[in-house]
Amino acid sequence: MKKAISFLTVMILAVGLLAGCNSSNSSASGKGGAAKSVELKVFIDQPRFKQQYQTYLDQFVAKEKKEKNIIVSVKLELPNINQASQLLKTRMASGDSPDVFSLHAINDIPVYSRAGYLEDLSDQPFVKKLYNTVKPAVTYKGKVYAVPLETVQWGYLYNKKIFNDLGLKLPQTISEMEQTVKTLKQHNVTPFLLAYKDAYIPQLFLPLTVGADQIKDKPNFITNMNEGKGSFSEIKDMFNIMDLSNSNGTPNPFEIGQDQGASDFANGKAAMWIQGPWMADSILQANKNFEFGVAPLPVNNNPATTQLDLTTSTSLAVSKSSKNKAVAKDLINYILDDKDSSAFYKSLGFNPISKIHNFEQFPWLKESSTYVAEGKAYQDPSIPSSVKDESQKIFQSYFAGDASKKDVIADLDRAWKEFNNNNK
Structure with missing residues (x-):
């Protein structure tokens, strides 16, 4: 939220x-x-x-x-x-x-x-x-x-009009996402909305990449990290999607926070925003007629891992x-x-969370719920808050060019070890 x-x-x-x-x-x-x-x-x-x-x-x-x-x-x-x-x-x-x-x-x-x-x-x-x-x-x-x-099903938001006008299908692999980016740029459309002023936004890559990798390749990642046996060097797909979006996005991202980002997205300045439907209210306040969808973010070339993050x-x-x-x-x-x-x-x-709820869901919630019904959603990975807090800072530094991939991995590993030491 x-x-x-x-x-x-x-x-x-x-x-x-x-x-x-x-x-x-x-x-x-x-x-x-x-x-x-x-x-x-x-x-x-x-x-x-x-x-x-x-x-x-x-x-x-x-x-x-x-x-x-x-x-x-x-x-x-x-x-x-x-x-x-x-x-x-x-x-x-x-x-x-x-x-x-x-x-x-x-x-x-x-x-x-x-x-x-x-x-x-x-x-x-x-x-x-x-x-x-x-x-x-x-x-x-x-x-x-x-x-x-x-309760949220989320991955990234996409501009339905842009996708429909260009006949684009939702990419199911990182290679298909690369092709989507290429097509968008050929039609002078900026692929990704970037808004890094609010540090929690870059952090969103953390649960999305860890969650996707856990589906097939690293099912014991959280357990291993809690036992001090793992490392973020195992989450090899993390930087692929981070680099792709960061190099194909809107300018001046560190000057744009979530509020301005919602307005920019609602007014068509980019085709996709790696964000969640919790921004719906702000988006529609900026453009009440705007139509957006929620889709799972591909992080590798295995379509089976392209699923939504399901979290409470x-x-x-x-x-x-x-x-x-x-x-x-x-x-x-x-x-x-x-x-x-x-x-x-x-x-x-x-979303409805109780048997007493009887209201009509918004279109984007209905769309995301279909993925859950089809089994295309994973439970939000249980990453400690302190590790997420650290990812906010180090991801901002990475996107600013002030930290390397090795720096990111080292900082996240250190933060998790400190969490383990403080919760023995």
Whole structure:
């Protein structure tokens, strides 16, 4: 699941009067008694969805007041993706954890659980509503620790009009991608949209290449790395697609972040963007009539490895140290409210993740779902967050010409070894 609007956006959402109330008391006194007041700190690293979250939290506040006579003041933090991870870790380590916060289900739940930061949510009503295919991603050692927001099938985005006008088929191998690039350039179309200002974007090559190589050639790569026996030198396909896109893309990539990238892509400045459908809202804000698709990224000449990455990413957890756990859990359960959740998920452009969801999927989500139905998707590789963080920096340096392939491999190997040493 990333809109870099500022270092930190803070909104205070308040309903009702807060005079003379104890903010640490999270239990209702009943409709006949005095209302209780609670401040709930919510931390979500998706500022591009500011309006959607604000609207849904407003609904939650009204529901708590009506049904439980609790006046909730929500302090919503929407940090940009580049600072969010470190900011959250710092807050947690200092004892200033938000009550409810976003994390990456696959990458973060094991680490945060071992650190004692996560409240066990296994007994909460939302758990029974989750699809069986989604629940494992938010489960660690038999306990559910978060409610999932985003389940994503992703690879790269492509401009349907350009592909249709030129009669291009989606490439299934790296050789076919090279031919696609050649054809596009012959028709004066820039093949790839490059946007490296936001460091998480270059990092996207990491799960895509590791995931593809695991399908056939390196099925034990993650296990070997966790045991200190592997090396990124084994992921030989990583640099092929990185070099191909970087040498056939739009100019000044380090001046372009995800917001400008979404606008440029929506306005036809390139035929492909190695990004995920989480950018749909920003793209359509720039051009509401734009038609794009989601396709698997080829990284070698084996078409069997050209599959989508299937992941459960942004999820919401409750802090173990929260003083307002009852209200925090009310919010977590409201995320999958039987009445309101479908409209919420549709407004975010996310996939259905629960049996209560009954909304019509967007075209690009339907397209990506067909790959999953056909068995052409792999589970997002469990790469430690610290390794992904390192890849952000070293990939930027590589694309800038300041780091070699050997430097990239050495840095990633070192980051994984440090992760192993810190998690023994």
